[in-house]
Amino acid sequence: MSTFLTIAMPKGRIFEEAVHLMREAGFPLPEEFDESRKLILDIEEANMRFILAKPMDVVTYVEHGVADIGIAGKDVMMEEARDVYEVLDLKISHCYLAVAGLPNTVIRDVAPKVATKYPNVASSYFREQGEQVEIIKLNGSIELAPLIGLADRIVDIVSTGQTLKENGLVELERIADITSRLIVNPVSYRVKDQIIDELVEKLSKVIE
Numbered sequence: 001m002s003t004f005l006t007i008a009m010p011k012g013r014i015f016e017e018a019v020h021l022m023r024e025a026g027f028p029l030p031e032e033f034d035e036s037r038k039l040i041l042d043i044e045e046a047n048m049r050f051i052l053a054k055p056m057d058v059v060t061y062v063e064h065g066v067a068d069i070g071i072a073g074k075d076v077m078m079e080e081a082r083d084v085y086e087v088l089d090l091k092i093s094h095c096y097l098a099v100a101g102l103p104n105t106v107i108r109d110v111a112p113k114v115a116t117k118y119p120n121v122a123s124s125y126f127r128e129q130g131e132q133v134e135i136i137k138l139n140g141s142i143e144l145a146p147l148i149g150l151a152d153r154i155v156d157i158v159s160t161g162q163t164l165k166e167n168g169l170v171e172l173e174r175i176a177d178i179t180s181r182l183i184v185n186p187v188s189y190r191v192k193d194q195i196i197d198e199l200v201e202k203l204s205k206v207i208e
């Protein structure tokens with residue numbers, strides 16, 4: 001009997017590039033994949049089950065072993081230490097984490113407010129800079145915070161830079177470059193090492 005592999009895929013902006021990469025590597029992902037609202041898609045001829053989750057949750061599924069492997073942004077991996085192996089830089093979904101704000105803002109507070117989806121990354125960044133800040137955790141549309149006076153600055157992902165530009169914000173500091181990573185559950189790696197190594201090898205060949 002062939003080994004069955006469950007793969008957690010991130011919905012949203014990484015999804016398209018991740019699906020493209022899997023197809024390039026020879027995995028027969030059906031067209032249904034691109035349009036479907038289904039959250040579980042089985043590809044029986046390849047012995048694969050794909051589950052579609054929010055990017056931040058992909059790591060949770062893999063950590064708990066309900067998915068053997070997953071695709072997760074380095075941003076998510078940096079935010080929380082998780083019990084998963086990061087085995088391959090897929091070199092897709094290039095973007096970076098940056099500090100941004102309104103131009104020419106004079107900050108008078110002892111601890112300026114920083115809004116972000118990444119409270120741990122932001123805290124350690126400002127600690128390393130020797131700056132005292134107050135972190136405000138948001139779940140999305142982070143760029144809104146300085147516009148309506150919730151925060152002085154934001155720490156967020158910049159991809160094309162369009163969101164910053166259209167909202168009159170400027171990039172102030174660059175924190176880290178981000179790409180998507182292939183992550184593996186440690187137990188799955190022991191039990192299904194052969195099939196996972198094969199998958200890693202196929203993906204490695206098509207990564208630019």
Ligand code: PRP
Nearest residue numbers: 140141142156157158159160161162163
């Ligand atoms: C991300 C990020 C920025 C935006 C950057 O948000 O948080 O808001 O993309 O992309 P850009 O530089 O190409 O404009 P996302 O669209 O994932 O949604 P969110 O606001 O719900 O986090």
